[in-house]
Every structure is written in C-alpha cells, then in structure tokens.
Ligand SMILES: NC(=O)C1=CN([C@@H]2O[C@H](COP(=O)(O)OP(=O)(O)OC[C@H]3O[C@@H](n4cnc5c(N)ncnc54)[C@H](O)[C@@H]3O)[C@@H](O)[C@H]2O)C=CC1
C-alpha cells in the first residue's frame with residue numbers, strides 16, 4: 001500500500017512501470033493471435049538504472065495483484081515524442097496496483113492527442129469500454145474498468161466543492177486535496193443493490209427503455225443516503241414492481257464503471273408464489289416479467305453476444321456483469337431442485 005501514499009516511491013515505480021493508455025476514456029486494445037487484449041506500454045524510466053530501481057521497488061512493493069496484460073515493445077515516452085507530445089506527461093499517470101509479476105501498473109488518458117496517430121504508433125486501437133468488454137478476455141475486464149473509473153474521477157474532481165479552488169492530486173492519484181480548505185477528496189463509488197427475485201420456479205427480470213433491444217436484467221437501484229442494503233433492496237423492488245421480497249441472500253459484489261463508478265451488491269430474494277402480480281413503475285421500467293428456467297438457460301447459452309449478429313429476442317447481460325452471475329446461480333439452484341424432484 002506504500003506506493004499509494006508515498007509520492008517519491010510512486011514516482012520511482014512509474015519509471016519502469018506499465019501504463020494502460022486511454023483516449024477520452026476508451027482503452028487501448030491490441031489484436032493478438034488469440035483475439036483482442038488490453039495493451040500496456042512500458043515506460044523507459046527516463047534512462048533510470050534498472051538494477052537500482054528493482055532494488056528500490058522490492059522494498060516498497062504494493063501488494064495488489066492485477067491481471068498481466070499484453071505489453072508493447074516501444075516505450076511510452078518514445079511514442080509520445082513521435083506524436084509530438086512532451087514525454088513528461090507520463091507523470092500524470094494514476095496508479096492501479098501491481099501485476100502478478102509485481103510490476104506497478106498505471107492508467108493515463110491521452111485524449112488531447114491525435115487518436116489515429118497514436119493508434120498507429122501503438123499498433124492498437126482505442127475502443128469504447130462497453131464494446132471492449134465484449135472483445136477482451138473476462139479477467140481483463142475489471143482492470144479496464146478500474147483504469148477508466150480512476151481517470152474519470154480525476155477528470156471530474158479538479159475543483160473543491162467548498163471553495164471552487166483547484167484540487168491537487170497526490171502522485172499515485174489515490175486522493176486530491178484542496179490546499180485552500182484542507183479538504184481531501186478520495187475516489188468514490190455509489191452503492192447499488194441488484195436483486196434476482198424468484199417465486200420458486202421463475203425469476204423476475206426487467207428492462208429499461210435505454211437497454212439494448214431484447215435485453216432484460218435483474219432489478220437494481222442506487223442506495224439512498226443512510227440506507228442499509230436490506231432497506232434499499234426492499235424499497236427498490238417495491239417501487240419498481242410493487243412486490244414484497246423476503247429471504248434475502250447475499251451473492252457477491254462488483255465495481256461497475258457505467259455511467260459513473262457504482263459498487264454493485266448482488267443478492268437473491270424470493271416472493272410468496274401467491275403474490276407475483278407485478279405493478280410496473282413505467283417511469284423507471286419499460287417492462288418486467290417472470291421467466292421460466294428453460295428461457296433463462298437458453299438466454300445464458302446465447303453468450304457471448306456477437307455484436308455483428310441480430311440480437312436474440314430475449315437476452316441477458318453478459319458474463320462480466322454481476323447480473324449474469326445471479327442468473328447462473330439461480331439456474332444451477334433450479335437444476336438441482338428439479339433433479340431432487342425427478343424433473344428434467
Ligand atoms: N453490472 C450489472 O450487472 C448491472 C449494473 N447495473 C447498474 O446499476 C446502476 C443502477 O441501476 P438503476 O436501476 O438504473 O438505478 P435506479 O433504479 O436507482 O434508477 C436510476 C435513477 O436513480 C436516480 N439516482 C439516484 N441516485 C443516483 C446516483 N448516485 N447516480 C445516478 N443516478 C442516481 C437517477 O434519477 C437515475 O435516473 C446503473 O448504473 C446500472 O448501469 C444495473 C443492472 C445490472
């Protein structure tokens with residue numbers, strides 16, 4: 001954790017770190033023989049002695065292990081100079097953590113540089129994060145999301161909300177401070193509950209008008225100030241579909257970068273099978289309905305969705321979304337109880 005707080009150590013780590021590049025918040029991907037991957041660029045360290053650096057970093061390692069993504073042989077500084085930019089903007093990178101090989105990893109947005117010139121020099125392309133999620137290997141998704149989320153947070157928190165004065169980042173980017181008010185700002189996530197409601201044999205999914213055609217997901221909603229997860233879950237389900245849930249069971253959590261950082265807390269819940277009539281809040285939802293085990297298992301097999309093909313009539317969020325995990329768990333549970341009851 002010391003790299004996060006220690007400016008000098010972080011600056012030193014950056015000299016031989018790996019940087020994930022973003023252009024207006026779209027990550028750089030590179031095509032390999034096995035498909036697209038997140039691309040990372042090494043920094044030259046402004047001619048630092050590598051032996052000296054490794055001695056230094058071993059003593060001050062940050063123990064957050066991140067997925068190791070595909071490196072590009074050119075130095076980031078060389079690339080920046082080729083596209084006519086001062087190489088010292090590398091110092092504006094934000095610390096993400098360390099790879100499983102203990103290499104410090106950073107993210108940097110170069111949105112003010114020419115996109116196609118950069119793509120050419122980096123031998124890759126900048127892809128909108130939502131699309132990138134369909135292209136990169138699953139384990140790279142959280143890293144791509146974290147890199148974007150940190151960049152967005154810094155881009156939108158340049159001023160103190162008390163004084164209007166500029167805020168100043170520390171070297172790792174783990175906080176910003178207003179020297180006028182003394183207020184320290186830390187990157188934030190908004191807590192969101194997401195719940196898969198079951199009546200025992202069917203589960204309830206809903207769609208908002210803004211969802212892609214045919215996509216249904218579990219019910220979700222932002223927690224209100226001061227609310228517990230349980231209170232938020234009961235309230236959201238009651239507000240959106242008019243049902244009373246019981247038997248809440250925690251499933252897992254996920255950072256979700258869209259539209260701004262949310263912290264998704266996923267649960268299962270049940271309703272009384274005699275009280276399943278939904279009363280849809282049309283201001284929030286376009287539709288909500290009960291789906292059978294067969295419909296869900298078929299939709300889960302439709303994944304991953306090929307964006308070049310017509311979307312199926314009904315489909316569910318892909319595997320990188322925690323809604324998909326809830327559906328997989330529900331389908332497994334149904335399969336087990338069907339076996340126990342001698343059903344197919
Ligand atoms: N990873 C996943 O599997 C899924 C993620 N989500 C995410 O969950 C989030 C919340 O889901 P919704 O059902 O849309 O929430 P919601 O049911 O609370 O409705 C959204 C509305 O709440 C209001 N709101 C209150 N607090 C807000 C805040 N902190 N930020 C933004 N809006 C706020 C806004 O008016 C907004 O239009 C969305 O960002 C969505 O992308 C939703 C479903 C699946």
Ligand SMILES: [Mg+2]
Nearest residue numbers: 219220221284
């Ligand atoms: Mg909602």
